[in-house]
Amino acid sequence: MTSFYTSLNGLKNSQTDLSTIAHNIANAETTGFKKSSVEFADLVANGSAANPRMTQGLGATVAGINQNFGLGAIEQTGRSLDVAIDGDGFFATRNPENNEVLFTRNGNFQIDATGALTNFAGKNLQMFETDATGALVNPGVTVDAIIPVTNAGGADLSSLVIQNDGLISATYSDGTTEPVGRVALASFAAPTGLRPVGSSNWEATGFSGNPTFEAPDTGRTGQLRSGALEKSNVDLAEEMVGLITAQRNFQANAKAIDTATQFSQTVINLRT
Template identity: 30%
Template sequence: MSFRVSLSGMNAAQSDLNVTSNNIANSNTTGFKQSRAEFADVYPTSAYGLSKNTIGAGVRLQRVAQQFSQGTIENTGKALDLAINGKGFFTLSANGTTVYSRAGNFGTDKDGFVVNPSGQRLQVYLPDASGSGFDMGRMSDLQLDSGDSPPLATSNVAVGTNLPGNASVPVTATFNPADPTSYNYTTSMTVYDSLGASHSQSLYFVKTANPNEWQAYTTIDGTAVGGAQTLQYSTTGTLTSPVAPGNITLPAYTPTTGAAPMNITLNVGNSTQYGSNFSVAALTQDGHTTGRLTGIEVGSDGVVQARYTNGVSTPLGQVVVTNFSNPQGMQPLGDNAWAETSESGQPMRGAAGTAEFGNVQGGALESSNVDLTEQLVNMITAQRNFQANAQMITTQDQITQTVINIR
């Protein structure tokens, strides 16, 4: 029996060396989680149980337990390299089968789907119908659209100006945008029609003979849009008319580009009449032209944004992060992937940075959590165990040979 006990010890040491060898081999594997060989003692049993002087029957490999400690996060600068800092796994679709991984070295395939090196597609929550959130009840493959961002016609223009309180009435009484003597000040900005074509919108300010009163004129591409709009200020320089929020609805302007008529609301609620200098503090509009895709950005909450040359950022989805009550119960599939089992428990899915889920870091990868120094020490220990058990077999063989040689 002693031969079998020592043999079980040698087998256990060999298993320990195999696990250590696998850890060392994957010390540079992205998202790899090291394993630990766990052993249990063996005792022979009978119908009456164990007696108090029973000698053990050796050792056996009880399980190989994966260690899901955090690996070092290293910046790569590549937009589609993702790392989870904390708990959770990336959720992937392998031809319709859901698998999980900590390796975030993603790229795109020929159809624009975001995939890992094994071709498994990253799962995200798609934007909901309102555009203000994400549909957390349905997962979908993340696909990058290489098309242009559509244009948006300008519908709101906000102007924050200061008109001097000591301004004089213009020399020329009839307003004419071509005659600088018929107005006091002017400013302009670029607006866009429904086809994304740009147009120049100019604003002219004319002081009237009435105290604290001005008239504003608007032209687009040199064409007058509506008539005079009266601006009235209080004795302290604040706008009193039009009343808050200070909106002026301009008549529709039909561009020559074939685009739809432009319906613009002019907001002058932040204009004032102070001091003796004209100034423009704010001049904004909400339209934009077409844009080409320039890059992808992933926030700590896992939201994937597509950025375009026109300054627009469009959310494409939110990365689905999955966690388990017992990650060690998951089944390793190879290629840095795991599958759920009855021992792992049901998958718990959600958004990064909430509840039991870590943050997503874009432009970075999680390294293997293997500590080479620790593994080399384990290797030496397992080697010593193997040698000791082998020596035990040699000793037992010598004793047996002695008994055989007795005459």
């Protein structure tokens, strides 16, 4: 009976929905996390010669799991190396071991002993080079964000600030402040085509298109919010409602299988 397979597909779809919602809830407090939702499509037994009035449904299938890149709440931290993006852009980080470039909305950065600005995994933040006035030297060309630990006068680095316009300014022990570079933000023609790779990171694919690097507050990238982090865009109340709905769908499909089993048993009993 096709009803068994139809309901079985329904169970699998409900399980996928439950897993996606559970993943969202688990990351409700993950910085820079973007929630996902499952899209379903119906299946029919049809052909070019079939009577449209006799088309039989065969259940549903998962059409895709879509990412929602809506802006999450921006929370003030007061830490100078915490940066949030108020827009559609992404920070770009490079893995020094294999040159792999990943993209993230998590702006929690730190400086290591060599002066490199990195994320918590040790990947280098990408920036544009600037001149002494803070103007871009090679627009569109990114480099690792490396901060000189001493200036030309031999003074040691004392503090570092990432301003709202992306300018990275280093202050030294002799009181001088120098522009080091400007944070590079990446934008994509189709961000929903980015592939999640974990730790609030994504990689570019053929569906997303190649990244376009721009300075903050340029094009679609958005502005920076220094001293703040973007929280997850998961709405727990919405996810709980979705969880209850997915559970009811699972129970309904399980009940349909049970009913089909009773019908089959009745037919078998009639034959005997």
